[in-house]
Amino acid sequence: MLRSLSRPAVTLMDRYLPDPFIFVLILTIVTASSAMLFQGTAPIQVIQMWGDGFWGLLTFSMQMLLVLVTGFILASSPPVKKFLAFLAGLATSPGSAIILVTVVSLIASWINWGFGLVVGALFARELARQIQVDYRLLIAAAYSGFVIWHGGLAGSIPLTIATPGHFTEGQIGIIETGMTIFASFNLTIVGVLFVVIPLTNWLMVPRAEESVYVTPEQLGEEEAENFVPQRPAEHLENSRILMWLVGIPGLIFLAHYFFVRGSGLNLNIVNYLFLMLGIVLHGTARNLMIALNEAVKGGAGIVIQFPFYAGIMAIMTQSGLAQSMSEWFVSISTATTLPFWTFISAGIVNLFVPSGGGQWAVQAPVMLPAAEALGADVARVAMAVAWGDAWTNLLQPFWALPMLAIAGLKAKDIMGFCLIHLVITGAIISTLLVVL
Helix, strand or coil, X not given: CHHHHHHHHHHHHHHHCXXXXXXXXXXXXXXXXXXXXXXXXXXXXXXXXXXXXXXXCHHHHHHHHHHHHHHHHHHCCHHHHHHHHHHHCCCCCHHHHHHHHHHHHHHHHHHCHHHXXXXXXXXXXXXXXXXXXCHHHHHHHHHHHHHHHHHCCCCHHHHHHCCCCCCCHXXXXXXXXXXXXXXXHHHHHHHHHHHHHHHHHHHCCCCHHHCCCCCCCCCCCCCCCCCCCCCHHHHHHCCHHHHHHXXXXXXXXXXXXXXXXXXXXXXXXXXXXXXXXXXXXXXXXXXXXXXXXXXXXXXXXXXHHHHHHHHHHHHHHHCCHHHHHHHHHHHCCCCCCHHHXXXXXXXXXXXXXXXXXXXXXXXXXXXXXXXXXXXXXXXHHHHHHHHHHHHHHHCCCCCHHHHHHHHCCCHHHHHHHHHHHHHHHHHHHXXXXXXX
């Protein structure tokens, strides 16, 4: 049945979903128009909000570009390529390949969202080299695991409210992760999704005659070059000692960071880890630069689109549009239904504010007082915002850009499959947030 449902969904997205850059332009116009129409914001004010906020995600944009680049560098190193090839060899059929990539992506995304995006895409590419399986679904399966990230170890909202000094501490205090990430209701949602998402992907595997395949040549597989350095500069470029003198101290820093200081994963550390491992495992600067040149080819979408999303976020927050949307959902809620409507509102806001931390800053001032006034579980409401933020990433191409760049696909190639996941995971998460 899901195979039959996925076919028109794929056709719909392929026909009507524009390039992500067109998508962000349309979102910009919709957001600006809504701010003027519903908030009464003057056109010149909207333009000022948009222009002032346009470069608000520069740091994050660079981090995301480095997620793509450093992840590609690491995965293209000989040892990692061999390991991915071994892991991919465990798949013996298209169905098993789809399940394997989904489970790997789910695990990696639960650990850290940046890690999940890169690992899922690179593992999917390796599977495509070994198994004849629909490449669109393979990448969609890798991306579908990303929906779990905000309920995992790197969830920005639960980690924020567990950190002393967070901006709502005076209102709700410190809410430990045992009440959010490791709460029984959240672990149940995670557990159910670990079963349902791989099964859903498996049931959507197209028939052989409907599948879209890729060849190793299309994925950029190249024969290893037998390069012999001649000039002194070339000997430096091929020096392993030089690379190890930088890479090994970098790994020592990481060991101290994790095991002595007891610090956890964040986006900068993930990028640092990928880069240092890439330096050590590639062995020579020349090999590293070859991988780097290949990696940066896919970063154009991140560079050009993220500033537009920063402008959209500025309009949403500064005009009060995001707050008004949240207040409307609160107005129709009870203590029992508040987590459900919070989840729905967060999913809608996420289409315009695709940042967990940014979304929490917008919705917390509305949702937390409502939870207290209605007598609802504050921790559950916070996790409803977190899950809503993660949920509509299945429709919003913002987070898919690094994975699509690695895969060499367009958003319309995978979003038909993701649309099925949007419906199924939305029903599961919203129901469990209320009944558990």
